[in-house]
Amino acid sequence: MSLVVQKYGGTSVGDPERIRRVAQRVVETAEGGDAVCVVVSAMGHTTDELIELAAQVSRDPHPREMDMLLTAGERISMALLSMAINDLGHNAVSFTGSQAGIVTDTTHGKAKIVEVRSARVREALEEGKIAIVAGFQGVSTARDVTTLGRGGSDTTAVAMAAALEADVCEIYTDVDGVYTADPRLVPGARKLRQVSFEEMLDLSANGAGVLALRSVEYARTHGVKLHVRSSFKPDEGTWVVKEEDVLEQAIVSGIAHDTGEAKVTIRAVPDRPGVAGRTFRPLAEAGINVDMIVQNTSVAGLADISFTLPESDLARAEPILEQLARAIDAEGFTCEREIAKVSVVGAGMRSNPGVAAAIFEALADEGINIEIISTSSIRVSCVVPARDAERAVNVIHERLRLADNVLLQADGV
Amino acid sequence: MSLVVQKYGGTSVGDPERIRRVAQRVVETAEGGDAVCVVVSAMGHTTDELIELAAQVSRDPHPREMDMLLTAGERISMALLSMAINDLGHNAVSFTGSQAGIVTDTTHGKAKIVEVRSARVREALEEGKIAIVAGFQGVSTARDVTTLGRGGSDTTAVAMAAALEADVCEIYTDVDGVYTADPRLVPGARKLRQVSFEEMLDLSANGAGVLALRSVEYARTHGVKLHVRSSFKPDEGTWVVKEEDVLEQAIVSGIAHDTGEAKVTIRAVPDRPGVAGRTFRPLAEAGINVDMIVQNTSVAGLADISFTLPESDLARAEPILEQLARAIDAEGFTCEREIAKVSVVGAGMRSNPGVAAAIFEALADEGINIEIISTSSIRVSCVVPARDAERAVNVIHERLRLADNVLLQADGV
Numbered sequence: 072m073s074l075v076v077q078k079y080g081g082t083s084v085g086d087p088e089r090i091r092r093v094a095q096r097v098v099e100t101a102e103g104g105d106a107v108c109v110v111v112s113a114m115g116h117t118t119d120e121l122i123e124l125a126a127q128v129s130r131d132p133h134p135r136e137m138d139m140l141l142t143a144g145e146r147i148s149m150a151l152l153s154m155a156i157n158d159l160g161h162n163a164v165s166f167t168g169s170q171a172g173i174v175t176d177t178t179h180g181k182a183k184i185v186e187v188r189s190a191r192v193r194e195a196l197e198e199g200k201i202a203i204v205a206g207f208q209g210v211s212t213a214r215d216v217t218t219l220g221r222g223g224s225d226t227t228a229v230a231m232a233a234a235l236e237a238d239v240c241e242i243y244t245d246v247d248g249v250y251t252a253d254p255r256l257v258p259g260a261r262k263l264r265q266v267s268f269e270e271m272l273d274l275s276a277n278g279a280g281v282l283a284l285r286s287v288e289y290a291r292t293h294g295v296k297l298h299v300r301s302s303f304k305p306d307e308g309t310w311v312v313k314e315e316d317v318l319e320q321a322i323v324s325g326i327a328h329d330t331g332e333a334k335v336t337i338r339a340v341p342d343r344p345g346v347a348g349r350t351f352r353p354l355a356e357a358g359i360n361v362d363m364i365v366q367n368t369s370v371a372g373l374a375d376i377s378f379t380l381p382e383s384d385l386a387r388a389e390p391i392l393e394q395l396a397r398a399i400d401a402e403g404f405t406c407e408r409e410i411a412k413v414s415v416v417g418a419g420m421r422s423n424p425g426v427a428a429a430i431f432e433a434l435a436d437e438g439i440n441i442e443i444i445s446t447s448s449i450r451v452s453c454v455v456p457a458r459d460a461e462r463a464v465n466v467i468h469e470r471l472r473l474a475d476n477v478l479l480q481a482d483g484v
Numbered sequence: 485m486s487l488v489v490q491k492y493g494g495t496s497v498g499d500p501e502r503i504r505r506v507a508q509r510v511v512e513t514a515e516g517g518d519a520v521c522v523v524v525s526a527m528g529h530t531t532d533e534l535i536e537l538a539a540q541v542s543r544d545p546h547p548r549e550m551d552m553l554l555t556a557g558e559r560i561s562m563a564l565l566s567m568a569i570n571d572l573g574h575n576a577v578s579f580t581g582s583q584a585g586i587v588t589d590t591t592h593g594k595a596k597i598v599e600v601r602s603a604r605v606r607e608a609l610e611e612g613k614i615a616i617v618a619g620f621q622g623v624s625t626a627r628d629v630t631t632l633g634r635g636g637s638d639t640t641a642v643a644m645a646a647a648l649e650a651d652v653c654e655i656y657t658d659v660d661g662v663y664t665a666d667p668r669l670v671p672g673a674r675k676l677r678q679v680s681f682e683e684m685l686d687l688s689a690n691g692a693g694v695l696a697l698r699s700v701e702y703a704r705t706h707g708v709k710l711h712v713r714s715s716f717k718p719d720e721g722t723w724v725v726k727e728e729d730v731l732e733q734a735i736v737s738g739i740a741h742d743t744g745e746a747k748v749t750i751r752a753v754p755d756r757p758g759v760a761g762r763t764f765r766p767l768a769e770a771g772i773n774v775d776m777i778v779q780n781t782s783v784a785g786l787a788d789i790s791f792t793l794p795e796s797d798l799a800r801a802e803p804i805l806e807q808l809a810r811a812i813d814a815e816g817f818t819c820e821r822e823i824a825k826v827s828v829v830g831a832g833m834r835s836n837p838g839v840a841a842a843i844f845e846a847l848a849d850e851g852i853n854i855e856i857i858s859t860s861s862i863r864v865s866c867v868v869p870a871r872d873a874e875r876a877v878n879v880i881h882e883r884l885r886l887a888d889n890v891l892l893q894a895d896g897v
Contacts, residue, residue, distance in 0.1 A: 087540035094541070121560065127500035128507075129567040136570065139578050140563035143556040147534065150553035154542040157549065165552050170627070191627075214583070214604075 073238040074196070075100060078110040078206065078228035082245045083302035084148045085115035093243075093302065094155035101161055101201055108192060108202040108235060110228040111152055113144025134179035138208075138218045142168070145205035145224075153203045163201040166192060168208035169216065172234075173227060175209040181220030182209060184227075184289075187234035196235070204231055222283020229286045233293035240295050242282060247301035248308035249274065249281055251473040252326040256461050259474035263324060264307075267314040270324045270416050271297075273450045277414035278329030287311065314418055322419030323426060323471050328464050329412045330457055332362070332379040334442065335392065339402035340376055342369040346399055350376060353391050359384045363412070363445045363452065373402075377443055379454060382408055410442065411460035414452040415467060426471070427451045433470035439463050486651040487609070488513060491523040491619065491641035495658045496715035497561045498528035506656075506715065507568035514574055514614055521605060521615045521648060523641040524565055526557025547592035551621075551631045555581070558618035558637075566616045576614040579605060581621035582629065585647075586640060588622035594633030595622055597640075597702075600647035609648070617644055635696020642699045646706035653708050655695060660714035661721035662687065662694055664886040665739040669874050672887040676737060677720075680727040683737045683829050684710075686863045690827035691742030700724065727831055735832030736839060736884050741877050742825045743870055745775070745792040747855065748805065752815035753789055755782040759812055763789060766804050772797045776825070776858040776865065786815075790856055792867060795821055823855065824873035827865040828880060839884070840864045846883035852876050 077097065084090050093111075101107050121140050125132040132140075149165040156163035172188030195202045206224025211217045219226050225242060232240035249271070250260040266274070268291035275284040281299055290297050290311065300308025314320075340346055347366065354361055364378040380388060385406060392404050420426045430451055434441055439462065443454040455463050468474065490510065497503050514520050534553050538545040545553075562578040569576035585601030608615045619637025624630045632639050638655060645653035662684070663673040679687070681704035688697040694712055703710050703724065713721030727733075753759055760779065767774055777791040793801060798819060805817050833839045843864055847854055852875065856867040868876050881887065 087537060090541050124500060124560070124564060125567060128503050128564045129571040131571070132567045133570040133576075136563045136566040136576075136578055139566070139580075140560060143559040143563075146556040146559065147537070147553060150549045150556075151537060151541045153549040153552070154538060154545045157546040158542040158544065163546075163549075165549055167552075167629075216580075 072104055072106060074106045074108070074235055076108045076110060076228050076232040076235065076237045076240045077243060078224055078241065079112065079243045079302060080224065080245070081112040081115050081118070083243055084111055084152060087151070090114075090148070090151050091155050094152060094159055096302070097152075097156055097201060098159045098161050106196045108196060108204060108231055108237070109152065110204045110206045110224055110231060111145060111149050112206045112224040113141075114148045117144040117147065135215055138179045138216050141218055142205070142208040142216050145207055149203045149205050156201055156203075161201055162199065163203055164195050165203040165205070166195075167205050168227070169210035171204040171231065173209035173230065175211050175217045175219070177211040177213050177215065177217070179215075179217055182211060182217035184209060184219070184230050185212065187230050189231065189234040192231065193235060222286060225283040225286035226289055229289045229293070229295050229297070232295045233289070237295070239298050240290065241298045241300060243300060243302040244281060245302065246281060247304055247306060248299050249279065249311075250325065252464050252468050253279075253328065256328070256464050257468050260468065261474050261476060263309045265310045265312055265317045265319075266324050267317050267418055268311060269314060269449060270418055271311045273414065273416040273447070274325055274327045277327040277412060277416070277450070277452060278331070279325070279327040282311070317418075320419055321417060321476065322423045323415055323417035323473060325416055326464050326467055326473070327414045327416065328460055329414075330460060331382050332410060332412050333382040333385050334377060334379050334407040334410045334454060335388070335404060336375055336377040336407075337392070337396060337401050337404045338375050339373040341400050342372050342374045347376070349399055350395060353395060354380070354388060357387060357391055359388050363443050363454065365443050365445070379410070379412065379443065409457040410454050411457045411463070412452055412454050413460060413463045413467065414450055415471070416450045418449050420451070421448050429470055430467055433466045434463055437462060437466045439466075485517055485519060487519045487521070487648055489521045489523060489641050489645040489648065489650045489653045490656060491637055491654065492525065492656045492715060493637065493658070494525040494528050494531070496656050497524055497565060500564070503527075503561070503564050504568050507565060507572055509715070510565075510569055510614060511572045511574050519609045521609060521617060521644055521650070522565065523617045523619045523637055523644060524558060524562045525619045525637040526554075527561045530557040530560065548628055551592045552629050554631055555618070555621040555629050558620055562616045562618050569614055569616070574614055575612065576616055577608050578616040578618070580618050581640070582623035584617040584644065586622035586643065588624050588630045588632070590624040590626050590628065590630070592628075592630055595624060595630035597622060597632070597643050598625065600643050602644065602647040605644070606648060632698075635699060638696040638699035639702055642702045642706070642708050642710070645708045646702070650708070652711050653703065654711045654713060656713060656715040657694060658715065659694060660717055660719060661712050662692070662724075663738065665877050665881050666741065669741070669877050670881050673881065674887050674889060676722045678723045678725055678730045678732075679737050680730050680831055681724060682727060682862060683831055684724045686827065686829040686860070687738055687740045690740040690825060690829070690863070690865060691744070692738070692740040695724070730831075733832055734830060734889065735836045736828055736830035736886060738829055739877050739880055739886070740827045740829065741873055742827070743873060744795050745823060745825055746795040746798050747790060747792050747820040747823045747867060748801070748817060749788055749790045749820075750805070750809060750814050750817045751788050752786040754813050755785050755787045760789070762812055763808060766808060767793070767801060770800060770804055772801050776856050776867065778856050778858070792823070792825065792856065822870040823867050824870045824876070825865055825867050826873060826876045826880065827863055828884070829863045831862050833864070834861050842883055843880055846879045847876055850875060850879045852879075
């Protein structure tokens with residue numbers, strides 16, 4: 072008998088009809104002989120509705136109380152799913168984050184899991200019950216209710232899978248796997264059978280919404296096999312596994328894009344040692360995640376420094392940048408919101424240096440201007456104008472022949 | 485410094501605007517120098533909406549999961565109230581039933597409180613915080629989430645007040661106190677300044693909706709002073725106190741009415757010893773609460789037995805009654821739904837036997853037929869046709885001059 076952790080997101084349990092369908096699916100797994108622990112998100116727009124309610128009673132909702140409020144969402148969905156499964160003649164029992172032993176630090180709104188005390192869930196499974204666990208929530212070391220932040224339910228699922236030593240952690244979603252590019256943008260995008268943790272980390276960090284970054288990190292650290300698949304179709308999805316377990320390593324696995332970043336350029340910075348450190352220290356201290364830093368060649372002792380940061384942090388960053396520009400004697404700074412980051416990810420790029428050149432050529436042939444480039448051993452990212460993002464993804468996808476699955480490790484470009 | 489427990493019902497926190505108003509009221513109490521523990525129900529129709537959701541996923545929702553579901557309601561309202569109070573510059577902190585130490589037995593849907601471990605709430609109060617506690621919910625001795633059943637939030641408030649040794653438990657509601665009769669039926673109904681626990685028990689048990697019966701029982705047992713008052717107006721409401729603390733004991737305190745009962749008559753029952761026991765044992769075993777039993781004089785060895793029971797239990801009672809009628813050789817049974825029970829309650833009736841006669845005369849003068857009568861030392865109840873209920877309450881109210889507050893203990897009728 073295997074032990075399976077299944078995670079269903081908000082869309083999968085968006086209404087009573089869908090909850091009954093998920094119940095059916097869970098029961099089929101259980102009847103196949105597996106022990107099943109289900110992690111579930113809040114129904115569809117519940118979280119947004121609760122946030123809206125909070126805004127109506129407080130200008131600045133208290134973080135502890137916000138967590139108390141939001142955790143009502145999974146409580147509702149998990150109880151309903153549990154009832155629906157009981158109605159199908161199986162014994163299901165739901166657990167809050169606290170009851171499931173998801174112990175976190177005390178950072179309300181984006182708590183980190185510090186321990187999973189899974190005894191109670193394990194006991195339920197050993198009694199032949201189906202355990203339904205609330206995603207996204209935990210209890211802090213100070214005994215307060217906490218939430219794990221964006222994508223928290225994925226992290227709960229992986230953490231439960233690790234603690235229970237599950238054979239697999241299945242992430243059910245409204246797409247049926249990880250694609251070579253966003254299928255809404257690229258009609259010929261191909262579903263991947265497998266992808267390595269490292270590649271998935273880079274895809275998640277660069278805009279692929281299918282898996283939350285933290286859950287992939289947790290899965291890699293704890294060696295939890297992930298299977299991303301559709302809530303609505305029975306087909307196999309995409310397995311996320313250790314690099315050495317990937318059977319056919321393609322040079323390039325996929326293309327992610329992210330339109331949620333903004334670009335900042337600090338102009339005419341006196342090119343003195345230590346200036347980069349002075350620039351990024353205050354942003355880091357404000358908790359702003361800066362990415363893709365480039366500094367052009369100095370002309371007459373003055374250089375431009377450009378970087379990207381989440382668009383949502385821009386309002387917070389601007390006063391810091393103003394002060395900064397004065398402090399380092401720069402001419403000033405500019406912000407550009409209408410940009411997109413297009414990232415090509417593939418473990419095989421380590422031994423195939425030609426990929427980057429192929430990407431740049433494809434964009435140049437199409438007349439798309441590259442504003443910033445950054446690379447890692449398994450990734451090439453380009454910042455392009457936002458209006459060109461869809462075209463950029465498509466031409467790269469075509470140039471690298473990702474629809475055909477031909478660029479295997481041995482081939483070269 | 486006094487310690488006040490305040491309970492706000494679903495109507496009082498029905499929308500964000502009302503929640504902000506309650507927050508204001510709580511803050512005013514705190515600024516008056518009192519330590520405040522607030523017990524709060526779910527917002528307005530939240531509970532009904534959750535029950536409706538449950539009906540859409542299950543024909544027969546599992547009781548444990550139903551409790552898990554419903555407790556989301558208070559979690560939302562208490563977090564919102566807490567945020568609103570924090571917004572007013574006070575430090576509020578919310579506690580689930582479990583966090584507040586409301587320990588219950590394991591009867592899902594109508595659990596009984598077995599213990600209150602109030603240390604965590606007490607600690608918050610001692611730190612100068614306003615404690616917001618979820619009404620209606622607890623945690624069972626088996627560590628499962630439970631609910632206390634109808635009027636459960638009143639019971640939570642009284643239990644917290646008892647455990648914290650509060651000076652008063654204020655029950656805020658959409659009426660401003662306990663009246664001599666339902667003011668919607670009797671325009672001249674008068675608000676009572678005081679009522680004894682014993683009277684309030686009889687009023688609550690017989691249809692007065694303002695306080696849940698169990699909360700009054702709990703308050704009497706633990707000597708918790710109750711103050712029923714309006715969420716919307718600052719005026720004093722009604723104090724529920726020990727009989728010896730009632731300052732001006734009226735002969736009659738009030739009239740309650742209840743249209744939620746049905747009348748059953750078992751016809752032509754052979755008048756043998758033990759037949760009453762055989763009749764009511766199976767109903768009791770099915771958990772059906774029978775009230776107002778009367779047996780008329782036996783004619784030719786056959787007697788009719790009539791009684792009332794909650795209309796909502798009738799469907800469950802009917803098959804039991806059918807079997808029963810056969811077993812005791814009765815002719816059969818009839819059920820009547822269109823009845824009302826009108827109850828007159830007053831501690832002073834103990835020493836004023838004329839009240840019952842005055843009630844019967846008032847109804848007779850108005851041509852209202854009395855179908856069943858039952859009395860206790862401080863109560864007279866009459867079953868009348870449902871269509872006559874409003875008229876019956878009014879004529880009794882007038883005959884006993886309840887609007888004028890003249891019938892004090894010493895007067896006699």
